[in-house]
Amino acid sequence: MSMQIFSTFENNIFLEIAISNLEKIGIKRENIYAVPLDHREETRKIFDTLHRSDGISLIDIAMPLATASSVITASLGFELKWGPIYWGLIGAVGGFMIGLAVRLLIVLITNRKTQQLKGKQSEVVLIIECEEEKGELVEKILWEHLAIGLAKVME
Incomplete structure (x- = not known):
């Protein structure tokens, strides 16, 4: 039975090492997908709407x-x-x-200053297709190489 494992990473050397280690345990390069994420670049709105609020009050002063x-x-x-x-x-x-x-x-x-999120930011989504027997080992490798998040889907 086949499974897919989704994980998110910062774009750094640990991602490259994780991909290399996955290839070493027998996962083919065709079954590893790395998708970079685009980050939002629009500026914040000054006035809130009924459906969206940024938490900044204009009347607090x-x-x-x-x-x-x-x-x-x-x-x-x-x-x-x-x-x-x-x-x-x-x-x-x-x-x-x-x-x-x-x-x-x-x-x-x-x-005017760019607003950055606090903590770690996901920059790459890594999708691995593997057999269910290798799922635990793949999961262990991803966590060891500083994955931010991980999810498994059985097919």
């Missing part, structure tokens, strides 16, 4: 700044012509706009 500035301007409004309510609202809107502008500036500056 704006809301506290709006609150603080509305309290300050409302207390100053007792001595100004329009009174504390109007000046409190003016301060809230102004503080919110300043906080939003600061946060947008921070996001746009950090968005």
Whole structure:
């Protein structure tokens, strides 16, 4: 009975050594497939949608700044012509706009840098077709040569 083993690797020398060791135990070169993965290169979106969120909040600076500035301007409004309510609202809107502008500036500056994933990245998918008897040995070789992940499919 035949089986397929799928594994992912970083693109380094351990992948080449693993392929060489698989050939040494009798797996033909035609039964080993190495497929490189393409990585996403699009930039992050600033505004979230209903179906996708990147976890960055644009109002996390704006809301506290709006609150603080509305309290300050409302207390100053007792001595100004329009009174504390109007000046409190003016301060809230102004503080919110300043906080939003600061946060947008921070996001746009950090968005220029390339965002890399933390930890190991899969760069190559290795697919091996072998007999079921050799499956355990193939799996052992792949784990010894730093496979990131592994899956088996019986045919």
